[in-house]
Amino acid sequence: MERVADVCATPGGRVDLRTGTTRNGLAEPWRMLPHLNAYIPRHGRDAETAHLAVAAMYAAQADNPTLKGASRTGGYDPAHGNLGATLAHAVRRGVLREESAAERLQSLARQNTLDDLLRQLRPLVDRLAGENLPLSWPLLLSDVRRWPTYRTDIARAWMRTFYAPVPTDSEENPK
Structure with a gap:
């Protein structure tokens, strides 16, 4: 999750993580993988899906790095x-x-x-x-x-x- 927070600190990274999933599942996980691939354990599709989905949920709540404001992610x-x-x-x-x-x-x-x-x-x-x-x-x-x-x-x-x-x-x- 620390890596996810680091990625979300950049506008492009935050967008990539947010748009990687939709309410119906993984839509464009390939946008997320350049940022997270090295941090996702290799335990099959479900493990990868879990990591990517939670990263996308976090990114949807993360502060926009170009704006000042209160965090909605709740920290660690x-x-x-x-x-x-x-x-x-x-x-x-x-x-x-x-x-x-x-x-x-x-x-x-x-x-x-x-x-x-x-x-x-x-x-x-x-x-x-x-x-x-x-x-x-x-x-x-x-x-x-x-x-x-x-x-x-x-x-x-x-x-x-x-x-x-x-x-x-x-x-x-x-x-």
Whole structure:
């Protein structure tokens, strides 16, 4: 993800990563590969698709290097948690209703293929980033990359963190 952020720091690189995919999947991955090919593990089509798709999602939210403005990518802080934690945060902030967020998570969990997951994930990530909600991009990449094999475990982890109790002030700051 550091390489993706570096590429997004240039106008041409950001455009190449953003236009490499559409909501329906990889459209022009050859535009992305000159920037990322050396950084993508060689573990088959799904691994490459996961890396390219998350890079494109990040690039869609990255700052335009020719303009000054607040970042919508949320940085690299792994403390942001997984997608379930981000959705829980969206509910607490009033961006999404709990029922709506839970339905989205359940719908994602039912996706058997990586392509189907990505078709539903990209608009959700766009929405969360549009609301400046933090997202751990490295963790999202890890989850998406492992989806074809560990779908049930990843979906379970997302649900667990989504439904985890929110610590009270006294639990966060013990005296």
